[in-house]
Amino acid sequence: MEDQQIIKTLNKLLQGQYMGIHSYESFIKKLDDSSPLRSMFITIQKDLKYHAELLSERIQELHGTPETSEGVIGKIELFISENIDRPHDEKEILKHAIKGENLYGIKMTENLVRDKLDDKSLNLVHRILDKQREHVDTLKSKLHSNN
Numbered sequence: 001m002e003d004q005q006i007i008k009t010l011n012k013l014l015q016g017q018y019m020g021i022h023s024y025e026s027f028i029k030k031l032d033d034s035s036p037l038r039s040m041f042i043t044i045q046k047d048l049k050y051h052a053e054l055l056s057e058r059i060q061e062l063h064g065t066p067e068t069s070e071g072v073i074g075k076i077e078l079f080i081s082e083n084i085d086r087p088h089d090e091k092e093i094l095k096h097a098i099k100g101e102n103l104y105g106i107k108m109t110e111n112l113v114r115d116k117l118d119d120k121s122l123n124l125v126h127r128i129l130d131k132q133r134e135h136v137d138t139l140k141s142k143l144h145s146n147n
Helices: 003-030 036-061 071-083 090-113 119-145
Strands: none
Touching: 003 036, 003 090, 003 119, 036 090, 036 119, 090 119
């Protein structure tokens, strides 16, 4: 497997982590300081930052240059979600976060990495995906406890 293809794939995943970091930043800003959701989102955002760090390190191990943002398409998607599809109350914010984790975080990652990574990179991505699935479970649990 060619390192350049692995680096390219890992960089796309890294851009996705940056999208998630910025999405959670937007959610956090919308929540009151007293909201229990706020601290949950801060914790998830810290995980995403850690995942970005791990992906960056792996890219550098492969002698690549890690991306430093979500890229143009990611910025457009963030703009649309923050300004057009903007959730207002905590329940909507939770649903939006769950959708983002499921669709962009998990499903797109699974499709992106299929047959494109070496074993070490794939193991890293599986650890990240496991943590993202935990995020979804935590968010769903919080959503259902608010009903």
